[in-house]
Amino acid sequence: MARTAGSVGTKTFDEVRKAALQLFARHGYAAVSMRQIAAQVGVQAGAIYNHFPNKQALLADLLIGHMRNLIKACDEAGIQPASPQVELERFVRFHIRYHIDRADEVFIAYMELRNLEPDNFREVQTLRQRYERVLRDILRDGAKAGVFETSDAPVAGMAIIAMLTGVNTWFRYGGRLSVTQIEEIYVKMVMQSVGIFDPALREEENA
Amino acid sequence: MARTAGSVGTKTFDEVRKAALQLFARHGYAAVSMRQIAAQVGVQAGAIYNHFPNKQALLADLLIGHMRNLIKACDEAGIQPASPQVELERFVRFHIRYHIDRADEVFIAYMELRNLEPDNFREVQTLRQRYERVLRDILRDGAKAGVFETSDAPVAGMAIIAMLTGVNTWFRYGGRLSVTQIEEIYVKMVMQSVGIFDPALREEENA
DNA sequence: CAATTAAATGAACGTTCGTTTAATTATATG
DNA sequence: CATATAATTAAACGAACGTTCATTTAATTG
Structure with missing residues (x-):
């Protein structure tokens, strides 16, 4: 199975990633063996080591990849500047929609942090803080402008x-509610939590 | 080291519980060995089996015990009925104060649920739902009475x-903020999130 | 069509796991 | 003080762990 030099996107690579994501989310990193991951892919355990140097690299790849994708998607969702109210509502809708469809990634990005070796941990933490700053800056700007009642943005x-x-x-x-309905409930609660009560001040941009 | 029949509160029992709590919270159930727990207590691994039948029972004991303590404390904190506003504020203050001082218990009660065998899992889930119902009923009552804007209590x-x-x-x-300051921030955000904006409608009961 | 090389196998490595057991130690009771 | 019994130790069990490695298989390249 030779392959053009430089190419990295093998089928097995992607399937190992996917299997590890599912299994880590379901049972936890420490409770999942390389043999379980291999079995789910339909391969022997040793084959995984053709694509990842070790188990830790597999976890790090999933977590760092998730955070990078999140930040990229967040940047793209909020490119054009707007008022604090509009930006906050936009952030809420983006966050819910993005996270609800990536339950496994979100789960392990929070749960398996402690299983990352120091270097990988720091990288994920840095990316997480960069994402959190997006919201914090919106809140700070809104508070400065006097449109939010937020006394402590962090x-x-x-x-x-x-x-x-x-x-x-x-x-x-x-379930009982659609994603859109849930989005509306959370938008209202978040906007009110920072002091925005008038629905007219909110932007409606249902997908 | 014989001991009065029927007595169960040995020193080792409590120390094993405490060590397991710390280690499970820090590294995760699957990543902690019985030998590590024993070492932290200053005992051999086999000694643990005089107090717990197996590792799973140790985890179940911690999680079920935590949920029972939480429910009992919650019941005692909200014994006298009051208006929905007062009850909600009381719940927020109780929840924050109780959880902030039990970080390890709260952490494993959420993170290690998936490592519980079915029977233990069901028991913890039942207890958790009983706790969640306390808040849900407050919200439902407040919405019915027209004092909360909550459209969906669950x-x-x-x-x-x-x-x-x-x-x-x-x-x-x-850190930068005291527990009391944090409590105030959260009380305000929660009350506003359900539509209560006037601080005069809120009860101030700082400890 | 060879030569090359990535990918996968299957067995093995040393280590650690949860748990059990026989023997020993320590404590409380009659 | 002697006896009963709870608690602990130290060693051992089989099973499973992450990882390595020589070898085989299969696809690409010149």
Whole structure:
């Protein structure tokens, strides 16, 4: 199975990544063996080492990759500047929509942090802080402009992100509410939590 | 080291519990060995089996014990009925204060759920739902009475609990803010998130 | 069509795992 | 103080772990 030099996108590589993501999310990094991952791919354990140097690199690849994708998607979702209210609502909608469809990635990005070796841990932490700063800056700008009642932007930012990400703990497709309905509930709660009560001040941009 | 029949509160029992709690919180259930726990207690691995039948029972004991303590403390904190506003504020203050001082228990009660065998998992889930119902009922009553703008009490309840519990991910004693200051920020955000904007409608009961 | 090389196999490595067991130690009770 | 019994140790069990390696298989390249 020779392959053009420089090419890296083998089928097995992607399947190992996918299997590891599922299994790590379901059972936890430490509880999943390389043999389990290999079995899910339909391959022997040793074959994984043709694509990843070790188990740790597999975890690091998943977590760092997830954070980079998140930041890129976030940047693209909020390119054009707007008022703090509009930017906050845009952030809430982006965060919910993005996270609800990546339950496994979000789960391990939070749960398996402690299983990262120091270098990988630092990289993920840095990326996470960069994402958190997006919201914090929106809150700070809104507070400065007097449109938000936020007295402490860092704390409010952490509170809002925790609230939004929490949707992943209970949401399942096919449930009582659609993603759009959930989005509306969270938008309203978040906007009100920072002091925006008038729906007219909010932007409606349902997909 | 014989001991009165029926007595169960040995020193080692408690120390094993404490060591397991710390180690599970720090490294995760699957990543911690019985030998590590024993070493932290200053005992051999086999000695643990005089107090717990196996590793799983140790985890189940910690999680079920935590949930039972939480529910008992919550019941005691909200014994006297009051208005929805007062009850909600009381719940927020209780939740933050209780969780902030039990970081390890809260962490494993969420992270190690998947490592519980089915029977233990069901028990913890039942207890968790009983706790969540406390908040949900407050929100439902407030919405019925027209004092909360909550359109969906179950979702709002999950959102608020996620927001509050999230404080554990960043709070450390000796930081920029005191527990009381943090409590005030969260009380304000939560009350506003359900539509209560006037501070006069809120009860101030700082400890 | 050879030569090359990436990919996969299957067995093995040393280590660690949770748990068990026989023997020993220590404590409380009659 | 003697006895009963709970607690602990030290060693051992089989199983599973992450990883390595010689070898085989299969696809690409000149």
